[in-house]
Amino acid sequence: ATVEHTFTVATLSWPRICQPGNVSITSVKGVPGPMIEAYEGDTVVVHVINDSPYNVTIHWHGVFQRGTPWADGPSMVTQCPIQPGGNRYTYRFNVSGQEGTLWWHAHSSFLRATVHGALIIRPRQGAAGYPFPRPDGEEVVLLGEWWNNEAVISSNVYADAYTINGKPGDSYGCETTANRYNRRAKFEVTGNSTYLLRIINAALNTAFFFKVVGHTFTVVAADASYTTPYKTEVIVIAPGQTVDALMVADASPGCYCMAISSYQSGFPPPQAGFNGNTTTALVEYAGAATGGQQAPALPDMPHPVDTATANRFYTSLTALVRPGRPTVPLSVDTSMFVTVGLGLRFDPSCEPTPQTPCQRIPVASMNNQSFVLPDTISMLDARHRKTPDGVYTSDFPDQPPVSFDYTNKSKQVVGSVAAALLFPGNPSTKARTLRYNATVEMVLQNTALVGRESHPMHLHGFNFFVLAQGFGNYDGNTASGQFNLGNPQVRNTIAVPTGGWAVIRFVADNPGMWFMHCHIDTHLSIGLAMVFEVEDGLTPDTKLPQPPPDLPPC
Ligand code: C2O
Numbered sequence: 001a002t003v004e005h006t007f008t009v010a011t012l013s014w015p016r017i018c019q020p021g022n023v024s025i026t027s028v029k030g031v032p033g034p035m036i037e038a039y040e041g042d043t044v045v046v047h048v049i050n051d052s053p054y055n056v057t058i059h060w061h062g063v064f065q066r067g068t069p070w071a072d073g074p075s076m077v078t079q080c081p082i083q084p085g086g087n088r089y090t091y092r093f094n095v096s097g098q099e100g101t102l103w104w105h106a107h108s109s110f111l112r113a114t115v116h117g118a119l120i121i122r123p124r125q126g127a128a129g130y131p132f133p134r135p136d137g138e139e140v141v142l143l144g145e146w147w148n149n150e151a152v153i154s155s156n157v158y159a160d161a162y163t164i165n166g167k168p169g170d171s172y173g174c175e176t177t178a179n180r181y182n183r184r185a186k187f188e189v190t191g192n193s194t195y196l197l198r199i200i201n202a203a204l205n206t207a208f209f210f211k212v213v214g215h216t217f218t219v220v221a222a223d224a225s226y227t228t229p230y231k232t233e234v235i236v237i238a239p240g241q242t243v244d245a246l247m248v249a250d251a252s253p254g255c256y257c258m259a260i261s262s263y264q265s266g267f268p269p270p271q272a273g274f275n276g277n278t279t280t281a282l283v284e285y286a287g288a289a290t291g292g293q294q295a296p297a298l299p300d301m302p303h304p305v306d307t308a309t310a311n312r313f314y315t316s317l318t319a320l321v322r323p324g325r326p327t328v329p330l331s332v333d334t335s336m337f338v339t340v341g342l343g344l345r346f347d348p349s350c351e352p353t354p355q356t357p358c359q360r361i362p363v364a365s366m367n368n369q370s371f372v373l374p375d376t377i378s379m380l381d382a383r384h385r386k387t388p389d390g391v392y393t394s395d396f397p398d399q400p401p402v403s404f405d406y407t408n409k410s411k412q413v414v415g416s417v418a419a420a421l422l423f424p425g426n427p428s429t430k431a432r433t434l435r436y437n438a439t440v441e442m443v444l445q446n447t448a449l450v451g452r453e454s455h456p457m458h459l460h461g462f463n464f465f466v467l468a469q470g471f472g473n474y475d476g477n478t479a480s481g482q483f484n485l486g487n488p489q490v491r492n493t494i495a496v497p498t499g500g501w502a503v504i505r506f507v508a509d510n511p512g513m514w515f516m517h518c519h520i521d522t523h524l525s526i527g528l529a530m531v532f533e534v535e536d537g538l539t540p541d542t543k544l545p546q547p548p549p550d551l552p553p554c
Contacts, residue, residue, distance in 0.1 A: 048082060072512070080378055113204045337442075337445065371531075
């Protein structure tokens with residue numbers, strides 16, 4: 001079947017919180033925008049009309065885009081953006097061979113802050129169905145942010161509150177009780193029923209802990225890949241990730257608090273500008289007294305720098321063993337060691353004077369390459385025309401320029417010469433070419449030279465196996481003994497631990513240009529990205545098709 005939508009991206013006025021007046025933001029019919037619901041195997045057609053003042057593209061986060069790399073969405077990687085003034089482009093793609101909770105979001109500047117929504121792929125009718133007892137109900141729980149300023153033009157890309165399904169809850173103390181009550185998302189449940197919560201982290205820069213007072217969860221999927229059922233009281237979800245969890249409404253009938261709080265990994269909380277780093281919603285049992293506008297008790301949330309809880313959650317997930325699931329390739333063709341992290345460099349436009357020496361500015365890089373988007377044509381277009389010269393080069397390095405030593409403290413001093421030398425971040429637009437069907441293993445080493453923070457690394461076009469993760473320096477000799485080659489979790493976004501590493505493996509069986517980047521947008525925008533260029537296979541099915549003639553021009 002075909003699932004068809006029209007998305008008009010336009011300016012919307014919404015109230016500020018804790019401040020008078022409204023702010024203009026950009027959205028598709030509100031925040032979150034419309035949900036796309038499809039069955040596995042369907043064709044999705046979305047007509048995007050750009051009535052906003054900004055360049056727009058839409059990315060279908062987690063969709064493989066086999067045979068349609070043009071429809072993937074990242075601006076200047078796979079397409080030129082749809083320009084303002086009512087210009088339009090129609091995205092067409094197939095959702096075959098994957099099912100679960102995904103989402104869509106703008107993929108140009110910081111627009112995804114308010115331009116996003118859920119993309120749900122259910123098992124095809126007549127297929128095996130969910131590999132767990134059919135839930136009595138399903139709820140999308142989309143985690144996002146409230147902006148008192150337009151994020152895309154704001155110099156401050158930090159939100160004013162977190163949201164659950166677009167509602168800021170009562171995370172801020174400056175509103176009336178009634179306002180706060182009305183601005184809380186509500187989930188109605190029936191006692192002893194089971195609900196499938198489809199949790200999506202659409203926040204620009206923040207990982208979350210997620211809890212519901214008096215209830216536990218059974219995680220059944222992550223990033224639209226089924227997991228061995230995992231029971232937990234707390235869910236951890238980084239920007240870009242999704243988690244599907246079953247929740248049984250087996251508490252005594254009443255009203256319970258659902259809450260998210262930030263997992264800041266390396267940062268001391270709370271950040272300036274936040275009136276709290278917790279947002280709540282209500283889980284209300286049908287027929288039970290709700291307690292009026294009184295908020296029920298908050299859950300006991302983990303501390304914002306509780307890396308142990310995050311690590312326990314992430315390392316407890318494994319893939320559900322079932323017929324037809326992808327299995328881990330045991331031999332590796334392309335082996336990469338990639339440092340990811342933030343560094344400092346001198347602003348090239350700065351002209352120092354004796355009174356005002358130049359300051360170093362933050363820069364993000366992978367193997368010392370700080371990714372810069374091309375500005376003339378998209379990388380996929382350049383590849384198609386066989387004219388990458390001046391657009392990108394295919395020499396992304398497989399190793400960092402100097403071997404990285406996390407334990408060498410002299411390299412970690414913020415602003416030290418050593419840190420600046422090791423990670424100045426060479427501004428470049430580099431791809432790594434992969435032979436069609438090559439098996440790729442990537443060690444992602446978080447440098448934590450500046451800012452100890454977990455980096456949620458997202459790969460377009462593929463899912464990958466997460467073989468292992470740990471802390472400190474990656475050591476292949478000991479780590480390879482810990483690889484899970486039997487049933488590792490399958491993801492599209494891996495939270496590389498604060499001051500640690502993760503090892504992923506995938507098969508490059510999807511020709512195209514595929515972005516890989518940190519899903520913290522403030523890091524993406526300063527270069528924490530690279531691109532995989534996957535060569536064509538030999539059959540018509542494994543060759544890149546011609547781009548559609550109506551792709552937006554630059
Ligand atoms: Cu969800 Cu390139 O992003």
